[in-house]
Amino acid sequence: MTHFQPNAKQIRAALRDQGGLNRRLLLAYSASLASLPLLGRTSWADPSPKFSEDPFTLGIASGDPNSTGMVLWTKLAPQPMQPFGGMPANAVEVRWEIASDESMNKVVASGTTVATPQLGHSVHVEVDGLSPDHWYWYRFTAGDAVSPIGRTRTMPAMETLPEKxxxxxxxxxxxxxxxxxxxxxxxxxxxxxxxxxxxxxxxxxxxxxxxxxxxxxxxxxxxxxxxxxxxxxxxxxxxxxxxxxxxxxxxxxxxxxxxxxxxxxxxxxxxxxxxxxxxxxxxxxxxxxxxxxxxxxxxxxxxxxxxxxxxxxxxxxxxxxxxxxxxxxxxxxxxxxxxxxxxxxxxxxxxxxxxxxxxxxxxxxxxxxxxxxxxxxxxxxxxxxxxxxxxxxxxxxxxxxxxxxxxxxxxxxxxxxxxxxxxxxxxxxxxxxxxxxxxxxxxxxxxxxxxxxxxxxxxxxxxxxxxxxxxxxxxxxxxxxxxxxxxxxxxxxxxxxxxxxxxxxxxxxxxxxxxxxxxxxxxxxxxxxxxxx
Structure with missing residues (x-):
């Protein structure tokens, strides 16, 4: 399993090259790290993973909101205190939904992303196209497992002056x-x-x-x-x-x-x-x-x-x-x-x-x-x-x-x-x-x-x-x-x-x-x- 661990030999060689640490160090990582943002677009992920235990033990979260969206987060870890969270070495598909009601009946956006072993089977979905200054609810699904429902919101539009x-x-x-x-x-x-x-x-x-x-x-x-x-x-x-x-x-x-x-x-x-x-x-x-x-x-x-x-x-x-x-x-x-x-x-x-x-x-x-x-x-x-x-x-x-x-x-x-x-x-x-x-x-x-x-x-x-x-x-x-x-x-x-x-x-x-x-x-x-x- 690849975890993109830094190569100590390359780092030490860079340190010996006076003034070249940042440039050479980043070059040493570039081949592996440049591909990380693209991993969620792969087509080789397991579309129907099977879990004997709940993979959503770490819950869900949202963050970095703007006026039209936010980041939705989860991480698959059926055994969170075990190496790799108890996950296999392959990527799995994760579906996400965001709704305008807490019961998730009025879905306004949804999609599928991939949780990869290279990023610890974490999921970062950057949602866009939502209404400013609104509350929403969201959840994830992986195989037959369904996450808890979380609540999130967008920020008011930049030109508005909110009351509170x-x-x-x-x-x-x-x-x-x-x-x-x-x-x-x-x-x-x-x-x-x-x-x-x-x-x-x-x-x-x-x-x-x-x-x-x-x-x-x-x-x-x-x-x-x-x-x-x-x-x-x-x-x-x-x-x-x-x-x-x-x-x-x-x-x-x-x-x-x-x-x-x-x-x-x-x-x-x-x-x-x-x-x-x-x-x-x-x-x-x-x-x-x-x-x-x-x-x-x-x-x-x-x-x-x-x-x-x-x-x-x-x-x-x-x-x-x-x-x-x-x-x-x-x-x-x-x-x-x-x-x-x-x-x-x-x-x-x-x-x-x-x-x-x-x-x-x-x-x-x-x-x-x-x-x-x-x-x-x-x-x-x-x-x-x-x-x-x-x-x-x-x-x-x-x-x-x-x-x-x-x-x-x-x-x-x-x-x-x-x-x-x-x-x-x-x-x-x-x-x-x-x-x-x-x-x-x-x-x-x-x-x-x-x-x-x-x-x-x-x-x-x-x-x-x-x-x-x-x-x-x-x-x-x-x-x-x-x-x-x-x-x-x-x-x-x-x-x-x-x-x-x-x-x-x-x-x-x-x-x-x-x-x-x-x-x-x-x-x-x-x-x-x-x-x-």
Whole structure:
């Protein structure tokens, strides 16, 4: 069976060719990877596969919607924790249907695609030609097996100004550290969209964080390792149910690959770059296979473009960023440090030149009321109490890339980008930050607002009132709210206001946890900065 594993010999040869890594590395993959988008059009797939077990154990999902369609996703895996999901080495036909009613009686589009072993028997159907701003229902059929029915929607037409949008954003769901209880409340919120901002899986070996349940196997490195880990997470009933409720827009952070990675640099010393890129290629392919992403996101070996734009009419424009793949190495050995020369170097980048140029162009073209950066690491310059009098900052977050942060905020101000909002995950805490060029100078203007969401489960149950709360607030004037409970953030947008509700769960260590809104914050259109509702 072919899995398009990278060839280590070719990668190492490319590394020895100074300056030729990207070109030669991509050429090494081109013969196999170029054919992947065409695999769904083959005529040699089994039209009537037989299954002794349900092949839809991983559920269904939709994502990356626009005004005329979206991606419909599923993956055939009758034995999801076994190699290859328990599927044979041949391709099989899968039929899809999308209807305007929940009972699937009014089918408006349908077709047949192919689930191939080369892409882990995943299915990505890019539907087009639907009506803007409509809800739809969909399902898949393979042989005699029928999937659950999912609900999805199209976005409003670009020229319209919708009255309202309600979405949630979430991140950081460590399977071992807690249950995904927050998704139960999220499923009741009747959302239009979900944004997942990274750490959808964790790569660690079984038992490293085990308190509630246990990962399968060693720390993941091979393509099949990553596939099985994704399968284990997607087997969670609460996560499956939320994917079936509405379309998701996803991006990754580090744990989809390896903790605190920076471009092709490992957190661990002495890791061979070629081996690291082989592992990254495995991680990227498994991620693509598992997510409702368009073919434009198809990985090319260890390269995969996730940054992209999504719009909800003229109400909101979302720039979905990747602050992990293109970044320079964390300064100061990735330790909390003062804002020294290393942290403020102009060469430090989270975005990389190509993504930064794309972001600037996309923001200039936006005519939306709200302009949103959906990204991974905290932009607020939050200083923590250090051993000396100087406050210390996370070098894995925007403070370690301070010059680029200032450049971006100055761009938003100089180009008068309307109502900039930053959405952030990663840090396992809730925050609301009013952003300035220098967050330690409260007398200067607020330029944007950042809403940081806590984890779904990572860290287990958090403390509602941590001891350092008062110190952080008194030494960081930009902080409007700080909280360490688990949950997600629900956002309601109108042309006049943005409201962020911080939904928290009282217990993720055992079933039966309950949810409540801990705090709500408002941003008024035309007035940067959040205040308590």
């Amino acid at each position: 949008l309600q979405f949630a954003f979430a991140s950081c769901q460590n399977y071992e550290q807690g249950l995904f209880t927050a998704y139960e409340q999220m499923a009741e919120d009747e959302l239009d969209l979900v944004f997942h901002l990274g750490d959808y899986i964790y790569e660690y070996e079984a038992g490293r964080n085990g308190k509630v349940r246990t990962h399968h196997g060693k720390e993941i490195e091979s393509l099949e390792d990553y596939r099985i880990r994704h399968n284990q997470y997607r087997g969670d009933a609460q996560l499956q149910a939320m994917h079936a409720r509405c379309p998701w827009l996803v991006t990754w952070d580090d744990h989809e690959f390896d903790n605190n990675c920076a471009a092709d640099i490992s957190e661990q010393k002495g890791i061979d770059v070629a081996d690291f890129l082989i592992r990254r290629a495995n991680a990227y392919q498994a991620y693509y296979e598992m997510m409702p992403l368009r073919t434009t996101c198809l990985p090319q070996g260890p390269e995969m473009q996730l940054y992209r734009t999504a719009s909800f009419g003229r109400l909101a424009n979302f720039q979905i960023l990747d602050t992990r793949q293109y970044r320079s190495d964390q300064p100061n050995n990735d330790r909390r440090s003062p804002l020294n020369e290393a942290a403020s170097a102009k060469t430090n980048t989270l975005l990389g030149d190509k993504q930064k140029n794309w972001l600037g162009k996309s923001l200039l073209q936006s005519e939306a009321t709200w302009n949103v950066l959906a990204q991974q690491v905290m932009m607020g310059m939050v200083g923590f109490q250090g051993k000396s009098e100087a406050q210390e900052y996370s070098m894995d977050q925007w403070p370690g890339y301070n010059a680029e942060r200032r450049q971006l905020l100055q761009f938003l101000t100089d180009r008068r980008v309307a109502n900039p909002i930053v959405l952030t995950g990663d840090i396992h805490c809730n925050w609301v930050n009013n952003l300035r060029l220098d967050d330690q100078r409260p007398e200067t203007p607020v330029l944007a607002t950042e809403f940081v969401g806590t984890s779904i489960s990572s860290g287990g149950n958090g403390a509602a009132k941590p001891k350092d709360h008062d110190w952080l607030r008194s030494h960081n004037p930009g902080i409007q709210f700080y909280n360490r409970e688990r949950g997600y953030v629900r956002c309601t947008l109108t042309p006049e206001n943005w409201v962020s509700d911080y939904v928290v769960v009282d217990d993720v260590l055992k079933p039966g946890g309950t949810s409540q809104t801990r705090a709500s914050f408002v941003v008024e259109s035309g007035r940067p900065g959040a205040f308590s509702a």
